[in-house]
Amino acid sequence: MSETNPHPTEAKPGQAAAASSAGEPYLVVDDLTVRFPTADGLVQAVSNLSYSVELGKTLGIVGESGSGKSVSSMAVLGLHDERSAQISGSIRVDGKDIVGLSDAQMRQMRGNTVAMIFQDALAALHPFYRVGAQLTEAYRIHHPSASKKEARRRAVEMLDRVGIPEPQSRVDDFPHQFSGGMRQRVMIAMGLINDPSLLIADEPTTALDVTVQAQILDLLQDLQREFNSAIIMITHDLGVIAEMADDVLVMYSGRAVEYGPCKEILTHPEMPYTWGLLSSVPDVSSDINARMIPIPGTPPSLLHPPKGCAFEARCNHSDKVGGDLCATTLPDMRSGGRGQTHLKRCHLPDPDAIFLSEVLPQIAPELAASESNQSSEES
């Protein structure tokens, strides 16, 4: 994320018009909709979601609990039971649509080309088996010709790669013999043992302390540089997003509400929900005299999503839109004033001006001052 190399998204986010060698980015999710029929009605967990990730890039997905961020990425791994979930749209991994694949075909791909790291390593690792057994199982399933010895050597190699000391002996330990950070490393080793091209990390550091979180984030970045894999990073921590992601997708109530290059989203967000997220977290340099600015209210029910913008009821800026457009009409994902790669789902006519004049002074007065200096110099 240096100045000289601004975000290289040749691909228009979400539009799958890409320039990679295969013709499109490694993962393309197009118009994905996931619904769960329940006794109370249809839960519209994810609606018309589109995004793409290229090899070597990281997409950060942010949103509250229930915004559909985990459900959508579980669909990428084919983890939804087709008897309880209705999935439509397409998910193309390396050009191949995986929606509607059979279980056997899915198993070929899962863990081999697409792997996942879960939040709670203690729950995700089997307590009765040594970590070596769990690592070699993942390897041998996708390498049937590999001998036990080879698989074990590979497991030790991976443990060493993720920075576990004395991997030769640790490979025979049980998960409970590792500390939280070390267990997370074991999970990462397990996820990477088959050199997947796409890694989905679902809140990989939420359960960890900040110092260990920093270690794990560094590790993921090193491994990405080494293996050139695509990473989807699901988190609610904007700080983690800021350090890790190339692209950011903000989800609210099952839909994408803002999508674009990380730096753009963090410095010039154009959707009031993203403003709310940015202003509701204090950081270690914010003004202590300022009151924290929460987003009022709670997200709407996914059983009966509102007709218009899902954020309308909690939005402070809907009065700037004429009539009751926000309440009646769902805005499209469209590009804003700052380039084709930055998409937002909002009716506001000039969101960047509102952000700079009303929101930024509240969250970062010093940045707001420098922004206004810049713009006066330009004019």
Place this chain on the structure above:
Amino acid sequence: MSEHTSFEEQVEQTHAANVLDPDAPAVLTVDNLRMYFPVKSGGVVRRRIGDVQAVDGVSFEVPKGGSLGLVGESGCGKSTTGRLITRLYKPTGGSMKFGEHDQDLATISDREMKPLRREVQMIFQDPYSSLNPRHTVGTIVGTPLRVHNVVPKNKTLSRVQELLEVVGLNPEHYNRYPSEFSGGQRQRIGIARALALQPKLMVADEPVSALDVSIQAQVINLMQDLQREFDIAFLFIAHDLAIVRHFCPEVAVMYLGKIVEIGDRESIYSGAHHPYTQALLSAVPDIKQAATGERRERIRLTGDVPSPINPPSGCRFRTRCPIAQEICAKHEPPLLQIGKRHKVACHFPGRINQPPSTPITAGLLGVDAQGSPDPGASPSSDLTDQPGYADTWFDLDSKSFGRA
């Protein structure tokens, strides 16, 4: 929540910075608090083979109506400290003087403790497991009132409704069950329950870490409003350094059962002198800096926190410390006051990347720079840590005790 705007507006008008009042008397004085949990061997005869030294000699003060933040990694003893103060555990040693009569919560009997429980209440981390799913909100919030006979039975309901209104819930919802509320609303119920007895001291153990970010701000604002309204002192236990900075004018940083640095907000966040505090602060991802492309150097800590059953000799942080030297393994650094309201336990305290070349504590401990006994030195007699701050302190520039 529109029906409660009046309360919120009222507080909004009286909002002032959460600043330190240096003259406020202490509501709680903790001195050399220790908690050892025995570790038993396996087998038929379960012998005691060691202790988990969860809290080992912690001293601090919580001022009346103020708040002290307690931060550190998991397993550092911060939650145990909170549970000792609420007397959910009986401490192994030390004292906790509370209130006007300086009653010692550490040694008091359970019978004498009961009236004091009205004064010390707790807010828990997990709003799901801390509320009984089979009880209505009215029962949950009303139970403390009933147990302590605070209001007559026929007035309980109206008092519960008042409390629900104060924390921003609809008072008509007293008949609902916890499962009918969202996480943030449940945390409000937990706060209403803690508030029911009008405590003087509230121990908040990670009160917002289980909540979504947009809801965290709501709960933090609520707690600040209540603190101001009812003059409640907070012991705020959290691992999120940014939220602690926002809430607490004073902060103590714990590592492996000990306080390594304690001071006012400015000293800790802008002038941290302990390498562990510096590492913690540098590990916090900062949105603004990352967004503007600035990258600050992270201090990388390697490895994990050592076992509290068998902590390292000398300084407990030395196994992960980037500036540790020979003396650190031999002698435990005393918690030395180095500023008006700033104490640090390190042989080499200094700004980031500017530690002193020789251990500043060597002369005080009567040893040489390598930590070997120095017959020529005159060790300082009084290095035991007292709660609160003294009028004189050790000046790092002149390397002597004095007044600024």
